[in-house]
Amino acid sequence: MPDLRFTPVQPAGSALALLDWQHIHNSIIPTAPLSADEIVARAQRNILEVAYLDGTAVGCSTVRPPAPDAATVIARVLPGSRRRGYGEQIYQRGLTQARELGATAIETVVLASNDEGLRFARQHGFVETDRYVLPGDTIAFVDLRLA
Numbered sequence: 001m002p003d004l005r006f007t008p009v010q011p012a013g014s015a016l017a018l019l020d021w022q023h024i025h026n027s028i029i030p031t032a033p034l035s036a037d038e039i040v041a042r043a044q045r046n047i048l049e050v051a052y053l054d055g056t057a058v059g060c061s062t063v064r065p066p067a068p069d070a071a072t073v074i075a076r077v078l079p080g081s082r083r084r085g086y087g088e089q090i091y092q093r094g095l096t097q098a099r100e101l102g103a104t105a106i107e108t109v110v111l112a113s114n115d116e117g118l119r120f121a122r123q124h125g126f127v128e129t130d131r132y133v134l135p136g137d138t139i140a141f142v143d144l145r146l147a
Helices: 015-028 036-043 086-100 115-123
Strands: 005-008 047-053 056-064 070-077 105-111 126-132 141-146
Touching (some): 015 036, 015 047, 015 056, 015 070, 036 047, 056 086, 070 086, 105 115, 115 126, 115 141
Parallel strands (some): 070 105
Antiparallel strands (some): 047 056, 056 070, 126 141
């Protein structure tokens, strides 16, 4: 499996990485699209990265620092790039980053309509802890915790 190259999304960093992260996030979570300004704000408190294969963005990640002990690790892979091991690379990198930040527990969140994302989380030992619908939305988000 080819190695991915990871580029951080930083407030004063690459505009391309920010736009790629935005495209991936908004494609996978169309019910809660983020603006560039919202992503810059998130990048100030979370680790955001874009995964590239030969210069093409295939996925992205979010690692939210522990609060107080649990960090959130979210790995997203564009539909056309799934089932090639990229999600595993993105997830393992995020897991390592979360543990380096001191996390003793790991959580994730997946849009309920994302069957592949839920299957990936469950195959990695996550169990559902909550479901909620954001105001104005109709599709729930699923909170999961690594058992």
